[in-house]
Amino acid sequence: MGWKVHVRQYASALIGILRPIPPLAWVPLAILVFPGVEPSVIFVTFLVAFFATAINSLLGVRAIHEDYFRAAECLGAKPMDVLRDVVIPGALPSIFTGLQIAMGAAWFSLVAGEMIAAQYGLGFLIWESYNLVQFPTIIIGMVTLGMVGYASSAAIRIVGNRLMRWRQETIGVLK
Amino acid sequence: MTVGQTAIPETTHLGAFSMREVGKVYDPDGAKVVALDNCSVEIGANDFVALIGPSGCGKSTLLNIMAGFDHLTSGAMYLDGMPLSTVEKPAKPGPDRVVVFQHGALFPWMTVLDNVTYGLVRQGRMNKKEASEYAYQFLDKAGDLGKVAEYFPGQISSGMQRRVEFIRALINDPKIMLLDEPFRAMDTVTKARMHRYLLEMYELFPKAIMFVTHDIDEAILLSDAVVVMTTRPGKIKLRAEVNLPRPRTQKMITTKEFLVLKKDMLMAVHEEAQKAFERGERELA
Numbered sequence: 140m141g142w143k144v145h146v147r148q149y150a151s152a153l154i155g156i157l158r159p160i161p162p163l164a165w166v167p168l169a170i171l172v173f174p175g176v177e178p179s180v181i182f183v184t185f186l187v188a189f190f191a192t193a194i195n196s197l198l199g200v201r202a203i204h205e206d207y208f209r210a211a212e213c214l215g216a217k218p219m220d221v222l223r224d225v226v227i228p229g230a231l232p233s234i235f236t237g238l239q240i241a242m243g244a245a246w247f248s249l250v251a252g253e254m255i256a257a258q259y260g261l262g263f264l265i266w267e268s269y270n271l272v273q274f275p276t277i278i279i280g281m282v283t284l285g286m287v288g289y290a291s292s293a294a295i296r297i298v299g300n301r302l303m304r305w306r307q308e309t310i311g312v313l314k
Numbered sequence: 315m316t317v318g319q320t321a322i323p324e325t326t327h328l329g330a331f332s333m334r335e336v337g338k339v340y341d342p343d344g345a346k347v348v349a350l351d352n353c354s355v356e357i358g359a360n361d362f363v364a365l366i367g368p369s370g371c372g373k374s375t376l377l378n379i380m381a382g383f384d385h386l387t388s389g390a391m392y393l394d395g396m397p398l399s400t401v402e403k404p405a406k407p408g409p410d411r412v413v414v415f416q417h418g419a420l421f422p423w424m425t426v427l428d429n430v431t432y433g434l435v436r437q438g439r440m441n442k443k444e445a446s447e448y449a450y451q452f453l454d455k456a457g458d459l460g461k462v463a464e465y466f467p468g469q470i471s472s473g474m475q476r477r478v479e480f481i482r483a484l485i486n487d488p489k490i491m492l493l494d495e496p497f498r499a500m501d502t503v504t505k506a507r508m509h510r511y512l513l514e515m516y517e518l519f520p521k522a523i524m525f526v527t528h529d530i531d532e533a534i535l536l537s538d539a540v541v542v543m544t545t546r547p548g549k550i551k552l553r554a555e556v557n558l559p560r561p562r563t564q565k566m567i568t569t570k571e572f573l574v575l576k577k578d579m580l581m582a583v584h585e586e587a588q589k590a591f592e593r594g595e596r597e598l599a
Contacts, residue, residue, distance in 0.1 A: 214433035217436070224421065224424075
């Protein structure tokens with residue numbers, strides 16, 4: 140997406156307009172469009188995660204130094220080789236940063252969506268306990284969110300480290 | 315080169331390069347910035363030619379046109395007598411003209427071995443295994459570099475990285491190597507060692523080389539001919555043959571022939587640099 144100039148320009152414009160719309164503003168529309176509440180919460184969560192990942196990937200590709208593209212071409216790489224050997228590995232650190240941000244944002248909008256609309260889920264549980272003034276349940280809900288949030292971030296980090304062994308070994312980041 | 319052949323060939327391509335009345339105008343319909351004007355340079359088979367000139371004179375533009383990253387707007391370039399780049403049909407980048415970049419462009423996400431074999435594999439000249447065996451031979455011959463083959467570029471020193479980058483270019487057996495100020499960012503001691511290394515490599519694997527630099531000592535010490543460019547619009551100011559014997563050594567820097575050459579070069583380069591300075595132009599390069 141960040142590689143080919145035309146695609147980049149269209150994608151930037153589209154993302155530029157759609158992204159500033161806060162996730163919660165999508166919820167009513169999603170509920171009307173999708174059958175049932177669950178799919179709409181899923182849709183909103185997905186949307187938030189998608190934007191965070193897409194923007195970071197786009198910036199990641201743009202940040203790859205021109206010389207890497209040139210070097211690949213010099214050595215006889217075809218466009219698909221450039222995509223596989225330069226664009227993707229070069230953008231991977233940014234893609235994974237995007238995924239981390241996306242995971243946080245996804246939990247945020249999931250819980251918010253559930254508080255507004257759902258009949259079950261952790262967000263619903265916390266809100267319901269608030270209505271019933273059940274302190275322990277609220278706290279349990281929050282701690283659970285913290286733990287699953289941490290676990291999901293850790294999962295992304297582990298996958299990222301697997302895919303970017305070179306980064307770990309050269310600059311020792313992401314350990 | 316046939317598939318399966320792993321011995322390093324004795325004789326390689328004889329790249330003879332010819333650049334005739336090459337010009338480059340940026341924005342021809344608008345501002346008309348003339349970057350290169352009527353540049354003609356001949357590089358014979360296995361000749362080492364250095365190109366020097368003040369910053370922003372168009373050295374890099376010239377190299378980029380040779381490499382196929384940029385297009386010329388007049389004149390033509392020939393490689394082995396065949397048209398390489400013309401106004402109608404500009405050259406594309408290819409393994410017959412491999413570039414070694416100023417800031418280094420080893421892929422940091424690939425091991426040294428994968429970097430070195432990259433060209434051979436992607437051009438379909440060898441499969442991965444054959445290319446690896448061939449690369450090990452090359453790396454070992456080129457100063458015992460086989461021991462770092464499994465490392466990532468970020469784990470080895472900058473001098474070592476640069477050597478690996480030379481090998482990554484050389485292993486493709488290009489007709490001409492294009493070196494874009496490859497030692498610019500190095501300290502004096504590292505630079506001197508890299509000069510020695512490049513000279514050794516040149517003895518081992520003779521190649522036509524175009525070496526862009528603005529270091530006069532470096533240009534004379536390494537090359538068979540030094541071409542000096544004028545300040546923008548870049549023209550060829552003079553070409554001086556360097557008749558120092560090969561193999562060259564660092565000590566030659568203090569010989570009389572060297573110093574005589576250096577004096578002429580210095581005067582030519584300083585004259586141009588002064589012009590550029592007085593015009594107060596911002597660097598383009």
